[in-house]
Amino acid sequence: MAELTYRDAVAAGIAQELERDERVLFFGEDVAAAGGVFKTTVGLLEKFGPRRVRDCPISEQAIIGAAMGAAMTGLRPIAEIMFSDFLAVCWDMVANEIAKARYMSHGQIQLPLVIRTANGGGARFGAQHSQAVENWAMAIPGLKVVAPATPADVKGLIAAAVRDPDPVLVFEQKSLYAMKGEVPEGEHVDRLGTAKVLRQGKDCTIVALALMVHRALEAAETLEKEHGISCTVVDVRSLVPLDTQTILAEVAKTGRLVTVEENPRLCGWGAEVASIVADECFWNLDGPIVRITTPHVPLPSADQLEDNTIPSATRIVREIRERID
Amino acid sequence: MAELTYRDAVAAGIAQELERDERVLFFGEDVAAAGGVFKTTVGLLEKFGPRRVRDCPISEQAIIGAAMGAAMTGLRPIAEIMFSDFLAVCWDMVANEIAKARYMSHGQIQLPLVIRTANGGGARFGAQHSQAVENWAMAIPGLKVVAPATPADVKGLIAAAVRDPDPVLVFEQKSLYAMKGEVPEGEHVDRLGTAKVLRQGKDCTIVALALMVHRALEAAETLEKEHGISCTVVDVRSLVPLDTQTILAEVAKTGRLVTVEENPRLCGWGAEVASIVADECFWNLDGPIVRITTPHVPLPSADQLEDNTIPSATRIVREIRERID
Amino acid sequence: MATTTKRKKAAAADDIGQETRLELYRLQVELRYCEKRAYDLFLQNLIKGTSHLSLGQEAIAAGFGVAMRPDDWTFCTYRGHAHTLARGASMTGVLGELMGRSCGLLAGKGGSMHLTDVEHGVMGSYAIIGAHLPVAAGAALSAQYRGTEQVSVCFFGDGTTNIGAFHEAINFAAVWKLPVIFVCENNLYMEYTAIHTVTAVDHPAADRAAAYGLESVLVDGNDADEVYLTAMKYINRARKGGGPALIEAKTYRHSGHSRADPGKYRPEGELEKWLERDPLKIYRERLLQVGFAEGTLTDIETETMRKVEEATAAAKASPPPALDLIDKDVWADGGAAWRN
Amino acid sequence: MATTTKRKKAAAADDIGQETRLELYRLQVELRYCEKRAYDLFLQNLIKGTSHLSLGQEAIAAGFGVAMRPDDWTFCTYRGHAHTLARGASMTGVLGELMGRSCGLLAGKGGSMHLTDVEHGVMGSYAIIGAHLPVAAGAALSAQYRGTEQVSVCFFGDGTTNIGAFHEAINFAAVWKLPVIFVCENNLYMEYTAIHTVTAVDHPAADRAAAYGLESVLVDGNDADEVYLTAMKYINRARKGGGPALIEAKTYRHSGHSRADPGKYRPEGELEKWLERDPLKIYRERLLQVGFAEGTLTDIETETMRKVEEATAAAKASPPPALDLIDKDVWADGGAAWRN
Numbered sequence A, B: 001m002a003e004l005t006y007r008d009a010v011a012a013g014i015a016q017e018l019e020r021d022e023r024v025l026f027f028g029e030d031v032a033a034a035g036g037v038f039k040t041t042v043g044l045l046e047k048f049g050p051r052r053v054r055d056c057p058i059s060e061q062a063i064i065g066a067a068m069g070a071a072m073t074g075l076r077p078i079a080e081i082m083f084s085d086f087l088a089v090c091w092d093m094v095a096n097e098i099a100k101a102r103y104m105s106h107g108q109i110q111l112p113l114v115i116r117t118a119n120g121g122g123a124r125f126g127a128q129h130s131q132a133v134e135n136w137a138m139a140i141p142g143l144k145v146v147a148p149a150t151p152a153d154v155k156g157l158i159a160a161a162v163r164d165p166d167p168v169l170v171f172e173q174k175s176l177y178a179m180k181g182e183v184p185e186g187e188h189v190d191r192l193g194t195a196k197v198l199r200q201g202k203d204c205t206i207v208a209l210a211l212m213v214h215r216a217l218e219a220a221e222t223l224e225k226e227h228g229i230s231c232t233v234v235d236v237r238s239l240v241p242l243d244t245q246t247i248l249a250e251v252a253k254t255g256r257l258v259t260v261e262e263n264p265r266l267c268g269w270g271a272e273v274a275s276i277v278a279d280e281c282f283w284n285l286d287g288p289i290v291r292i293t294t295p296h297v298p299l300p301s302a303d304q305l306e307d308n309t310i311p312s313a314t315r316i317v318r319e320i321r322e323r324i325d
Numbered sequence C, D: 001m002a003t004t005t006k007r008k009k010a011a012a013a014d015d016i017g018q019e020t021r022l023e024l025y026r027l028q029v030e031l032r033y034c035e036k037r038a039y040d041l042f043l044q045n046l047i048k049g050t051s052h053l054s055l056g057q058e059a060i061a062a063g064f065g066v067a068m069r070p071d072d073w074t075f076c077t078y079r080g081h082a083h084t085l086a087r088g089a090s091m092t093g094v095l096g097e098l099m100g101r102s103c104g105l106l107a108g109k110g111g112s113m114h115l116t117d118v119e120h121g122v123m124g125s126y127a128i129i130g131a132h133l134p135v136a137a138g139a140a141l142s143a144q145y146r147g148t149e150q151v152s153v154c155f156f157g158d159g160t161t162n163i164g165a166f167h168e169a170i171n172f173a174a175v176w177k178l179p180v181i182f183v184c185e186n187n188l189y190m191e192y193t194a195i196h197t198v199t200a201v202d203h204p205a206a207d208r209a210a211a212y213g214l215e216s217v218l219v220d221g222n223d224a225d226e227v228y229l230t231a232m233k234y235i236n237r238a239r240k241g242g243g244p245a246l247i248e249a250k251t252y253r254h255s256g257h258s259r260a261d262p263g264k265y266r267p268e269g270e271l272e273k274w275l276e277r278d279p280l281k282i283y284r285e286r287l288l289q290v291g292f293a294e295g296t297l298t299d300i301e302t303e304t305m306r307k308v309e310e311a312t313a314a315a316k317a318s319p320p321p322a323l324d325l326i327d328k329d330v331w332a333d334g335g336a337a338w339r340n
């Protein structure tokens, strides 16, 4: 095990795959010479050269379209969209082209490609550089979607994404880039479609993703210690495929579900999870399903405002205390 | 009352507002001289002239951006996006700019504008011209969203949208354009944020939208007549604002909720409704919440395939029979 | 621009071998007959949904089709029947797809707007304006990266030049000198709106080439020889590392935009004028002029019609797609599961 | 291009009145001092998040600011502090917003990248590249529709010329002859990448004007006189119905792209070379040359510094925004309710 930041684990994941497979190449805006605006790709250009690690013009449609064209002709590109908010400028390429090509072509077209992007809030960047939009991607048939919460997961899931034969979107939470954690030495490849149970409790199952996992864990500590409420915490990790077995099993054990979502309220991933549980786990439920989300507002910029908009550990504690007996 | 097609009711709604308010103008691709590819805007150019009804280049970002710029400087534009799938090419303008401008500017910027678009399947147009993407819009804070199911509603809700001080997306279901129905004579303005109870039953509450409303009604007939299952049918009409009072009240009465969604499964509007009900109406539920959706696949093109992908009355009957006692 | 065109015309007389000439004719006849057949099949309501014909525009698909190497790639739009056939795709596969039959190129899953035949280098037909230009650039990047000397050819209409993806893709390709040829088929209209009413320049592609450091290339899209020679020139240049080209080919569609369109927005006499310049007519006359026998041409025509009949019969005989296709091929594992 | 530039320089000497000259200087000094103060406030960690300074680019904002009519509209990017101030926005409001205080122009809800001051015609700062070009065109449409003779001015960087919205907006504006001036501030870099490495032409805006039927306009963006005269010319033309313009102003940013950026990607000596061409230095020397007294200029400088100090103190004294703002102003009714 080595201790790495989430940021360095991203670079390590990409480097591992560039090293392993000549068909992998990586491109985006300011990613090569500058090592990325979040310094997540430092050293890749130096190590792999300008043929495989490339700086692009500010042309997100061209970048994602190029990844698609390269993938269908035998490469395994990794493209970066600097902030996940900018997926909106190339949403046609992602949602209408990449997601549908295999299906429409009756399986003729293969798209082994990865789109990495810095997602989520906490950096006081305001409403256009802070969105958690993993639910946008989850809503599109044909896309696989992961959102890792730790350095080990981000390395392992990037590697899994690169090796997957289908298009995968990797949502890296930008507030986690500085987080440190143990990452297995040597080759590390994780599995898409697997949630992780991080903590077992009796009273309530909290299902969270990315940054919210850490807040859920912190809240669970407090709830246990200060209020005698014992919570299971599940890190979803992968929205598509979704590990419903783990989620349903954990909810069945506690009889209660609380989702903690960074995305704004309406049609967030938690709504989907809630609807699955309300159908398939209904008879095991002991009380209402509770969703804790960013309220349905664009994200404000000033620090106090932002901190009180994205779900905090305090808010999770409060809501669970109020809603779970 | 006059009998109009849904298509003509669209034109009537736009005409009513162009007539009433000089600040209203209407533009899009092939909408003026040709009267729209769905013939929904026939006659408007002739009546209101090229200053107020305009043909645009194939530049969706420019079209929606222009609507935004015009709205913030005192006009009340109506812009057409020919197929709702194409919202993806201007999603930044819709989701990142229009939706957020008022909030970010601390209320300085007002955006009274309408985006109309032909949504949904049934016309054998394939995966890129048939999507039901109302859930994309619902997921974005700052957008109001309606999806009318009848000629009267489409006229009245377009009028309400034009008069609303906020940005409103109107999703017209393209398979309904030929449908005929009674539309009130003279000025007709509906209210955003109001669902309609179309049928009262005892066993189950079906919540549906747009084309699915008609299929739900048909299914409810069959269920009643042939299987003795009596269903309430609620037409949601407006996704944002959402008339949760009506939905919650109707679910409380029957104790069961079935949503019928044309959008693909994950993160559809029905998931949001299900999560609200599973929280706020939990103690009134007599059984699992059931969602009937287009499966989570891109839409196939051939007629038999398409017909078996989008929820049909037959499928609604079958699922309700299986799931509701 | 006029000069460019002239130089090409002159060259045409010399550089094209007899065999190539016959193939150019045969291909145009195939595209024409097959499109006409598609039109008949609509009228019989055997083709549902929409459909966009290339009647009148055949010289472009044929000229490029003949100029391309088998391992080169084509990217088409919804108006892509002709371009797909021009690479050698099966006519039964094309008509079958239009009719939503299981023999269709996509087994009915894609429909007329998404014809794809990877085996023949047809890397998809794209129905959202502009999207395939970046994709074609990406394929070219792959060819360049792997050193295969493959070239990517991307067809699109005049209306497409006003959308953002056009701009991004061509700059991107130019900066990286990618082997991709962007071919604008200027048929004067987007759907029902004349291109000149919505575009700031006269030649929507050629007048913009300079914005990407590319030379302005404007050709007569109804002259298969001219198209072929231009295609050869720029494809070969791209193959050798000379980078992308943007070619504008002037042409006209004889039918409406799609099956629903009677084309009433056209000024009187316009269609008639262009029918005079029908690419098949032009080319047939030229072949007779340069010494081909009438019989050689009628043989081609008869043989092609036989193929069309055969394909039609095969497509009609093909069953509708099996319903289990609905849940197939979202993912590479063949399935559609989004959960465990 | 070179000729265009020279003609402008010559004109500059004659056409600008003394009062205008002083205002151009005063404004540049204000923008410079305020940006420097913003930089100091970062270092003190009083400004959170990101921030993008216009140090070195002041002549453009000032030249346009002085040339515009009070009811004209400005559209800025995240690098918009200077352009916002140049229209008369309150310095306290700008610094307060950067610091996330309730006195901020947006009460802390928008942040440094979204400065907006509708009262002074600043119709927003847009942080996603290219988005505001279509919006500026839309405002121009509104002016044209209502016959108000207002003009819309849209500032953006060199890197922005490679995104789709740039292309769509300019064609759209050109086709409808909208009164909008697109101003490309070419500071040689996007974030950390040199523009020439990702762009197919030398002058990313000027070399593309012809693609929209517009004339190529390239000016020295560090010379406030030249900017001012060019602004006057094209704004007045647009006001009179002459349609849009695309202007490229060459300049350089003295600091990094944003607060996080030390600017290490710049070749050695480049910054120094451009510091020689500092717009304030150039302009101050020119004013002395044409006869202004040193004291007049130092008075302006002193007075401006006083304003900056005052604004800083006011912003520092302002409380953080009230938490109830979170649920305000999603909708025109002042609230955020998505349900009943």
Ligand SMILES: Cc1ncc(C[n+]2csc(CCOP(=O)(O)OP(=O)(O)O)c2C)c(N)n1
Pocket: B029, B058, B060, B082, B086, B089, C079, C127, C128, C129, C130, C156, C157, C158, C159, C160, C161, C185, C187, C189, C190, C191, C257
């Ligand atoms: C982004 C987008 N906008 C609009 C359309 C609808 N549409 C389909 S074809 C077409 C006209 C295209 O014109 P052109 O590029 O000239 O091609 P042509 O059909 O003439 O071959 C339009 C507007 C679309 N498919 N995609």
Ligand SMILES: Cc1ncc(C[n+]2csc(CCOP(=O)(O)OP(=O)(O)O)c2C)c(N)n1
Pocket: A029, A058, A060, A082, A086, A089, D079, D127, D128, D129, D130, D156, D157, D158, D159, D160, D161, D185, D187, D189, D190, D191, D257
């Ligand atoms: C669509 C989009 N892509 C990328 C970015 C990230 N980004 C912010 S500023 C910038 C560079 C812009 O360069 P330029 O247009 O030259 O403006 P400058 O910052 O030099 O003023 C980039 C890439 C963005 N904000 N939006």
Ligand SMILES: [Mg+2]
Pocket: C157, C158, C159, C185, C186, C187, C188, C189, C190
């Ligand atoms: Mg055309």
Ligand SMILES: [Mg+2]
Pocket: D157, D158, D159, D185, D186, D187, D188, D189, D190
């Ligand atoms: Mg720049």
